[in-house]
Amino acid sequence: MADQRAKDSGIDGPQPEAAPPLEWLLDSDPAIRWQVLRDLTDAPAEAVAAERSRVTTEGWGARLLAARDPDGQWMGGACFPGRGEPPKDGSQPWTSTLPAMMELYDYGLDPTTETAREMTALVTANCRWEYDDLPFFDGEVEPCINGRTVTLGAYFGADVDGIVTRLLADQLDDGGWNCWTEMGATVSSFDSTICVLEGLLEYERATGGSAEVAAARRGGEQYLLERSLFRRRSTGEVPVSEWLAFSFPTRWHYDVLRGLEYFRAADVRDPRLGEAIELVRSKRQPDGTWLLENTHPGAVHFPLEDGDGRPSRWNTLRASRVLGWWDSGR
Template sequence: MAVLDWVLNSDPAIRWQALRDLAGAPADAVAAERARVTTDGWGARLLALQGEDGQWDGGACFPARWGETADGQSGEEAGQPWTSTLPTLQLLLDFGIDPHDDRVRRAVGQVHEHCHWEHAGQPFFDGEVEACINGRTVALGVYFGQDVEGVVARLLGEQLDDGGWNCWTEFGSVRSSFASTICVLEGLLAHERATGGSAESIAARRRGEEYLLERSLFRRKSTGEVVDPAWLRFSFPTRWHYDVLRGLEYFRAAGDPPDKRVDEAVRLLESRRQPDGTWPLENTHPGKVHFALEDGDGRPSRWNTLRALRVLDWYR
């Protein structure tokens, strides 16, 4: 209960999800707290930062002035910036902001009308060329009521023989990427929930799940070695990156009974729990942000604790 109280002592974006997923609060109390995401705290702050051009920080995936930092670092040294339209909308989705609120609808309408991808000038909700971007575009489009059927069709046509996806497919890659695959799976799941999906999209999503499950969510299928030690440390926001907690959260959201092949990943998750019952923030992805959501790596994380606890509730 002390951990739950600590999680609840936070921004409405966390509070409403903890009330729903951990506290079993009445639906009206959950709805009232969720409504505050648009008017108070982080969600309201992000909405207020939208530019007159309908974008955040002047770009779809990259800010208009990418590379300019206060301390003189290059863009590469400072990390990828996270203040443009794509990562900002992803945060609003993560916050669970009400997509039917008039302020949100107006904001998304501005994106629809004015935001275009840097790659070739495509309208934002028409998608780009990289699977990791298009998977997130599908999730965002479904959440905010936009037509992303064309992006879904493209993703279905780009699934690789091993069951996953890779952003480098256009350059000849035939081996899937965990990061690209999790982004696409989240998008296809959201699309399926909203529309019922198609036989083809459901089959593709199941094949993508098998790609992760065959690898226990973090191991090489060929050798059993850990693919990337960074995946064993949990971040929030995850951005386009993969880690074990993100993989587990996907399977929790999908709602199927836990497959035995996630057992090792769950044991890893449990091992990261601190003596006080919280989970720390461990792997913040560097780059310019609108504002901080946590106290920094190594400190207790309300986001990771919320996410870990609901994964364990599903697993048990």
């Protein structure tokens, strides 16, 4: 049974170990360089901070900040450009305020900088949700959107207490969340659950949290752990093959690497993570890199990497620090 589960997940057994190519990782944008220095090297804190400060003024961070409208939004909308509707073809534009700010969060834009404070103040004042016209940091109706908004508000210093209260009320009996709850869904979604877990963790870091928030987060963790991060609890099958393919940016989509990044950030070690860890390990290439595998289609301000099937600095950084965290606890 274990062999069949490994075969189903694409894990073919132990793979050769290879150190991440640090020179290649560092030959990149400041958004990656400062995180490589912090997480994969012994660089002094001053060097990490100096590299991080460049996110505001150089590379992807500066380009994305320059793409804002005069009122501080991106493309005139919260989720969709021009406060429009989702495209009829099912694609998703990634150019509006929510995905743009999530990219800046992923880049590690320092929230204490004047640039970040100004950005947050302008979005607070001017950006409203397409669904209900509420201000951006008051949240929307879908947990996957609200989870990411909590992440942003907690990190960049906006008040998201109201959204957190709503998320606690929206938690389903199985421990997770689902964006289709308003339509009658009673079973949680991996996509929605990971977005909420990330938001609640960032909120706890920023505010100290509460017993209620901690309990909700533990419930969501158990939902994922009971399913080994990528299996049906009832049958053990992999219901969504894309969960085994690693993307970046992840947007609202779940995958195994994203799930493990959450558990690393929360420092939750559980033997039920073991199969997911070995999936990540099995995807390491002989040169120590990981590939970009599942770019989510839709308009972007600019691409971050060279496309699916090619070595990915982002995924190499993310996978390397997940494995480093896990292996350090053995």
